[in-house]
Amino acid sequence: MEIPLDSLIRSESGVGVRIKENAAQRIKDSLGYTDFTLQPEFESIDDEILSYAVARMIVSCLNDRMIMDRLARYEAERAYHFLQTEEPAKKRYVAQSFGLDSDAGEMRVIDYVGLVATMKDAKWRLVNRDVRHGMVRILAGEYDELLRERIRVVIRSQLPLDIPGSIAMRLRPYADSVSVAYQEKILEQYGEVDEGSYPPCMEAIIRAVSEGTNIPHTARFSLTAFLHTIGLQEPQIVEVFARAPDFDISRTMYQVEHISGRGGTEYTPPGCQTLKTYGLCVNRDATCKDVSHPLSYYKRKKKGRKKETTESAAQ
Template identity: 55%
Template sequence: MGIVLDRKELIKYPFLKESQQLARRHVESLEEFLGSSPGVAALERAKERVVAALTFKKEFGDENTQNLKPEIEIASYAIARMLVSCINDRSLVDRLARYEAERASFFLAADEPEIRRFVAWSVGIDTGAVAMPVIRYVELVPHLRDRRWRLVNREIRQGGVNLEAGEIDELIRERIRAIIADQLPLRVPAGICERLAPVTGEIVALRQQQVLEQFGEIKEEAFPPCISALIQAITAGTNLTHMGRFAITSFLHTIGMNVAQIAEVFARAPDFDPDMTMYQVEHISGRGGTEYTPPSCATMRTFGLCTNRDRDCERVSHPLSYYRLKKNIKKKRN
């Protein structure tokens, strides 16, 4: 398209190739840049981006970027991607991608129509479309949770999915999120990750604090009966099914256990294989590219993993809800 965005516009959409080219022209050596005053400012702003992604901040218009040059603001986007890549936590990667997509969508809503068309075109979407080819539509919507996006709930004519007013904006946001997420994690040199370690350490500590606030200190006595039964089966030397391993690993990861702690649970098995266990745990915990959530009670029943049900099971529909419930009960009693 025949449009050129100025620098003030490019900082709103740092994922565009034009934005990245601007930053590259001013950052020849990453190591030298990080040691410079502009680099320090960009790193601080990068940390702000990641923290905002963690805390679900959406006050994009209040960002403190007035004193930053456009190329520094864009560089902060690149460094933010390095930060989450060095941490290598898929949930953090997903949150940053969602945050940046929400941010871009916020600015697009107020921008000129030609800029909106250009950004949408850059990510492969036509803002004037009233329908979208089925194959293209199916590629775009798998991570949109609202039932209205399911193909069975859509009107299809002549190989195209009809779109309602306003849905294009949601699809643009989702496309931006997917592009950013698919590019991560980056292969950041070990030396750069070491240099960024003080900042990544702060981010990891914040993430751990969030998990602690949500689920509190890990209490095995509050585990739901199904999870306790799986742990007992491991200790007894029983070979768990794939779904059993998936359920216990995703549950323990979600409530705050790290990979090493989860592996220690599997170490209770007589035939414990450290290498295989670490591979499986890391994959389910998100390092394979997708962070998985624990299966619901209905899914656990479907796979025959719902065992030793008690009265509290009748009050919940998910093992995580059971865990929160039992912890609250124990807290009140104490």
């Protein structure tokens, strides 16, 4: 079937709208997916392919690193899930088209290292592998996981696509609906911003900024990434830095936009261990003992404060 993607996107009725809605829904699902065994079976292969293609275009219009990451992970997990029921020959074909030879039983170290770079399980670390003559031994059952990662990497590496302005305009309402869903997800996760729950390290940086102290780049970066992740919008983050006596709006805007993902890479704040090495872990309190990340501190403290407010209101 020839896929008239361009006319589908321009269409404001029937199948065109259905595909765009499905594509937007696909991205929204990727923001909160958990269990792939609950995924419905395909209703129509054509719709699947088209909505995937349009979903890539919508995330490219948004150009938000986090959303692109989520979509790539979701699509890879989904492909992995459906591949489990495929015949070995078909699976092999998919693996080969993604550059993996599942019959080889080994992989060149250089390819292996690149592939497992973001895989967290210790079993993938090179020190824990059987390496001989520049080749890493791969067990039969491990190929599926490597294939899933390979699919994710390939999908992610293709994003964002270059979308012509006229197409981006047609996709704008769908991109906006994804943006709203994403904002809601962040709010669901972190809730309303509660300044009283900021960890001591972040409070200390804010205080230093307010007092006009020249803070290092690591502190500026950590605070911006922290505030962005808990749901502050860019202007609100700039407002925090505006308390500094040497405030330079365009420089600050540039830095905040860069760290928040406008440049294509959205950053998350460093964990406690890294903040310690930066010399930014200060004024530790009792909550700090139970956390390894300022974001966990924030969530935990906020939950506690909410509970206290509810209890005192009930008295």
